[in-house]
Amino acid sequence: MTLLIAALLASPLAQAGSGPWSLSPGDHTLYLGVEAQRFDHLALSSGSGADDVLQVSDGMQTFGVKAIASLGLLPRLEGELVLPWQSVRNNRPSDFPCDALGLKACEPTSGVGIIRARLKGQWLDQLVGAPLSAAIGTELRLGQLTASTRQRLTNRGEGTMDVGGFASFGRTGGLGNGYWSAFLEGGGRYRSKNRSYDAVDAPGAEFWAEGELFLAPSRAVAIGPTAAWISRPEGVDIEEMLADTSIVLDRDRLSALTFMSAQAGLKALVRTGNAVTTSVGVSRTIYAVNNPTDVWSVDLGLSARGFLTKKDRQP
């Protein structure tokens, strides 16, 4: 669903380009990963009480593949392009509440998700003596290819074009023969409006944050906790949406929702070569408002670095 996808894109799963660090000019990485998510319950508003949580048929599942290309453009300036493909389906689309929501609410969808481009400039570098590394950047998200199914719970996006900015802070240090590192990244995005309802202009702006802590006993292996948070402060609760005819029957109904989701997880990196890193991560929703309460996310990815560069003879 929309919110699920939003969480997916901001999830603490293995991503290239995360953190304040930037690639050297000409250096590049390509991340190819697969992701899967599943949830069964939806918080109607606060999600604090049992009555506020809705069983969504027999659960919903998302499977996706993602390619992330990162390139060092200038010293401390990095560009990134994210191209996802996703398939979302409900196990029993004819069951409640999919049937009552209409608009083919739970019909399977698949296709290109929200395409994202980022520019990140590192302006503090621990490597040259700064107490931490820091970067700021801008992002552009293109969701037009998701527009045709945005009314569905199984959508891959809300069909909007978004612009935003973000800041990232991190620090790395030695740890025996390995290292430790941590970063915190957050930002906001303005989303082009699909619709003006009486209650809200949809969709509203979103804010997000994510962080990682890695403990690496050696350079080859690292593991640590991850966290992600995303919020859309403006909008209506699901219950309000369901009670408002003008919203619930409209294809931008999900864009009208306010929501918040927080996830926590674990991630591991294995460097299987000088240029290849394998990552695996798992996370779960720990709190949600107007969003799935029990999303399990798993990802597996491979990141290759500098594969287009002529290799030196290795010692």
Place this chain on the structure above:
Amino acid sequence: MSELHAGDLIAERFRIESLLGEGGIARVYKVRHTRLGSTHALKILHLLKPALADRLLLEGRIQAQLHHPNLVRVTDVVEHQGMPCLVMEYVAGTQLQELLVEQGALPLDVALPMFAGILSAVATAHDLGVLHRDLKPANILLTRQGDRWLPKVSDFGIAKIASGGLREGETQAGVTMGTPGYMAPEQIEDSSQIDHRADIFALGALLYEMLSGSRPFAQDTTYKTLKATIEGQLSPLRELQPGVPAHLAQAVHRCLAVEMEDRFPDCHALADALFADQPVLRALVSKLEAEAIPEGLQRPESTRLSPDSSAVRTSPEPLPTPTVEQAQAPAPLMPLGSGATLVADPTDLPAFDPAAFSPARQTEETSRMSIGVAGPGAQTQADSEVDEESDEHEPPPRKRGLSVPTLAGLALAAGLGVSGLWWMMQPEPAEPVAASSALTPALSGAVPGTAAPNTAAPSNGPSPQPEPLAAAAAAPAPVVEEPVVEEPVVEPVVKEPPVVEPVVKEPVAAPPPVVEQPSVEEPTAEEPAAEEPAAEEPAAEEPAAEEPAAEEPSAEEPVAELEPAAEAPPPPPAIVGTWSGTANNLPLTVQITSQDGERISGVVTITQGASERVSRISGSISAASNRLSFAEEGGSGLSFSGVVRGTGMMGTYSSRGKEGSLSWSAQRR
């Protein structure tokens, strides 16, 4: 489009008298023809969108061709400020919805004749291939004719042309159009895939409400209403109104069947079932329908559907056509109540004169074309029109701005991003020293503009410099520079941000052979090299190799290397291989991949979280002193210097030509 006021003139002949209603996209005014004196309703869009104008025209074309006494007629289209306006029949009276609110369930003798007119109108539309798709009490206008109510079906704003002589209408897939509680289950799913059995469903809901006073699927929320509709959750009609004949209740429930195949196939079959014992009403339905066929349009014999049909089709079996005698049968079979008298043939009545009619119970003349002012249904329909349009065109204008916290957050994020990127793209200042000297060593390394030509890097290395750096390199500023001297390596170790003084003392012009005696208090890593050429034997008095920066001399006292002996120097140590260590406590790997005499090249990898910063390097190692220096090629300008001792190498590094006291060390793997 701005709101019109009483007295305004439209199309030079319609004068505004009052506003009758307003919806999400249009307003309806009561107007008077200036020359004819006739009263009309005028529907004007107040959202200037071409798609809405097209839909309004389609609605007008549909209604203009449906000549039926129970359908609100559209008589003309005029233009106002570039937008089309529909001139419609003015209906003075009320809505069925208001009547139901006031009276609740209607007596059979009121409800059935009224419903017969509605059914006949809808049957006529179906015969022409038009689906209404939003039949509900709010769209049934009622006007008094004597002591009876004459129903008029209005609002074809979301009608669909399924087939027939009218132009095909477009309906987007995946769009819900209609009103919950009256929408058929399949209409909830996708309004573009319905046929006229969806109208049959709505007619059933309408009659259910007329006979019981209750909406069949009404719940406290739209969502629950839709759910009840899909699941067919409704109370049996006869539980609410035991007086309803069984065959009527059965017919109503058949209309409301969840599966469209279980409903009546068309309006004629429904009329047959409803009015089996009332041939007058049955004949009335057919008679009105027969008289309503517009000129130029061939009426299909009937409009029965095959079970798998998704569109109106003609049936080989014609409907039984009522005889004139049947149609003109004089009296209803049931007693009439509430003072109402059924007029068997409304078309025989004199033309209705709204000006002459002022029912006592009506406080306001109303026209409910397309947008009703009362009840949520009108708003729903208006929204539905907007819904379909905006999916194909630009989003509607925003009604409100972002909240202050949202704006502030976005502005901060965007400002950070833009200013940071702008900052990153700025060329290096020509005079960086003074600025950087005011910064802390930690921060100054990150300040752009402190870059100087990286003289530690060999000149033969491919080092494409970005334009800003090249500009900085060409600037004539007195930048602190390391000497472009390969041998002997003279390497000032500057602890603080560079100042002018060390440049003056730079040993470039000094006699190279001079061996400087380091002061006792200021031992350096280079010191043992003068006394102990054997790199493999670190002197006990050496400072810790891993912490050269801590023991380095001040910038004012750069240490020069010893001049090698007169005899041929020994070859430099072979350092090809992988060295692992740290740079300013960050994991560092130095891979020397090639060594040609004193020239070396390779790769430096610095681990930063899940990512790695990888740079190709080139540089040199001194055979005489085992000192080495190397720098990133085309990178951010990291340059390293140090000394090789046995299985370790160590030294200091700087960024973008800026001197620093950052240390690095590595051990051979």
